[in-house]
Amino acid sequence: MDRRHFFKQAATAGVGAAAATALAAPAIAQESPRVSWRLTSSFPKSLDIIFNAANQIADSVRNATDGKFTIQTFGAGEIVPPLQAADAVANGTVEMAHTCSYYYIGQDPAFALGTAIPFGLNARMTNAWFTAGGGNDLINEFLAPRNLYALPAGNSGTQMGGWFRKEINTIDDLKGLKMRIAGLAGQVMQKVGVTPQQIAGGDVYAALEKGTIDATEFVGPYDDQKLGFVKVAKYYYYPAWWEGGPAMHAFFNLEKFKGLPKSYQQIITDACAAANMSMLANYDAHNATALKKLVAEGAVLKAFSREIMDVCFKAAMETYADLSAKSPAFKKIYDSQQAFKKDAYLWAQIAEYSYDTYMMTQQRAGTL
Template sequence: MIRRQLLTGSAAFGTVAATATLSVPAIAQSAPEIRWRLASSFPRSLDTIWGAGEHVAKRVAALTDNKFQIRAFPAGELVPGLQVADAVQNGTVECAHTASYYFVGKDPTFAFDGAVPFGLNMRQTNAWLQQGGGRDVLREFFAGYNIVSIPAGNTGAQMGGWFRKEVKTVADLNGLKMRIGGFAGNVMQKLGVVPQQIAGGDIYPALEKGTVDAAEWIGPYDDEKLGFNRVAPFYYFPGWWEGCLNLSLYINKAKYDELPALYREVLESACRDATIETMAKYDVQNPAALRRLIAAGTQLRPFPREVMAASYKAAFELYDETAAKNEKFKTIYEQWRTFRDEQYGWFRVAENSFDQFVYAMYAQEAQRR
């Protein structure tokens, strides 16, 4: 009796397996071959941040058996790095990999998709975008630019940048020409800084020639690659304008709408994978890079508390001023701030108390060694 059941079960399994085997070619044949071009805002030399867009392209190809291929181009090959949003919007390219705060000149609301001063850290940003309604409120905004935006990479908390001279008081910022991107530039302007929006590959010559007095980019690994330590001795922290930087894959909405549902899911999966991979790379590479920079003579400095407090005050004044005259900004800012307040309440209880204790104990141990 048992043998008969096993034989019957085996036959049934064979039928299912055969059906599955036969169905694979049918699915493969129904998947269209698609070729897209991706314009990056970043130079190829920055393997981590450029690599996030390249990672998306490789994963999409792998997950579709090369049916859906995306070819990534570094900044300047197809379009300048700071013009990729226009290229996606008008259909010059199908997609781009970028940081949304580059486009605050169009509308300051863009900043929420990338980073805003004194905002969320990487985990909080991921929570807001994926589970906290962030993508929902951003979707309508991006639709107005014919763009679909998908989170695709993250740098984590950034450094405060490279300065030719020390910053000891708020007065030291007055008249300072600084390369600083996004909404943060407007905050710094309230403190007397003259902000400059310069693409990553053009920062070094500007700092070297004195076109700018200070420049921020990301963190030790990328900053070392760009050689900023050779032309500015003081390295400040933290980059209060970027508790993290969410990177985005911009897709032309018409092209996105043409995709089969399967390919849309593939894009989502590839972008999520790029976010995890990019953050992991930075967390591995930044500590060693910082040690090398210090060994080579870089002078590490914290921003004075006076400067941090003045920056915080200026940032939230600017939020309120912008919200009062920009309804799109106001809608997203109010939702974002409510989420931020809840996250801060929770992170202070568990995450921050844990971090403060273990870092303090580590510091004591390090002194005894």
């Protein structure tokens, strides 16, 4: 090959490469556009495990897109009131929220099933139902007409039954009690004589301190210790039969989510899944230490009696029968959860329960 032919070939190849680069660059830019979103949380920043789920999602999305997709996180009340977070997403005020579905049962009782209902699924079952039991599809089918899309983004595990100013020994001790309690648990508690109050997390301590309420449930030892409830109500009850495995969700404006490139949709879906796992792990890791601190600070641990649990269980079943008769959406999702729960507890009692029960006897005996 002579030099003239070689340089002519090289020049032609160079032109081709440049053209290919020119064609590829706009395509890449189109596939990875710059996107800036805002996320409003229903939780105060002081509740670091819950609030940091939003930060974790934002960090994961930013890192996975080399900073091209950013999500700015805001604490409860910084943009909208904490119990209006999903509404702000639906109407386009913000693109995204981190919240609990059951805060919005005033719009439809089916919202409760996205978080937790009394005597519902535990945390492991909740994640299984959403992931492999059709739960996520059912919830989003319900949310779509509201211009919302949701992904699980946190779970606290079974919560504590809350803080009370007085001992609750019988079902009659609940009558006339003013209690901060969210979701359908409030309706069930109302059936047994409690006056339920729905108050955002950041306002609970003041309400309990002033006597506006007589009792409050919140999350569990780690958050409760940070919020200082033991200073104003010493009786600490368990379990929260109304929140066996409550899910927190990332809510998205449906049109905004659908408008994202497929790669960004996958990235944010994976980020939510990671945050979902991380929150439960953090609570499991920190609650034991916090519980010890609370007892040292004067908390008196008390279990709800079997009588109270049985009466409340009956009230819950009556509530679900009423709601199923009135709300087709509630019935459809509730029936799915019930069927899943029956099989899940059939399996759980065979291996997990037997193993855990034995290991707990070893823990109590001090042999671990």
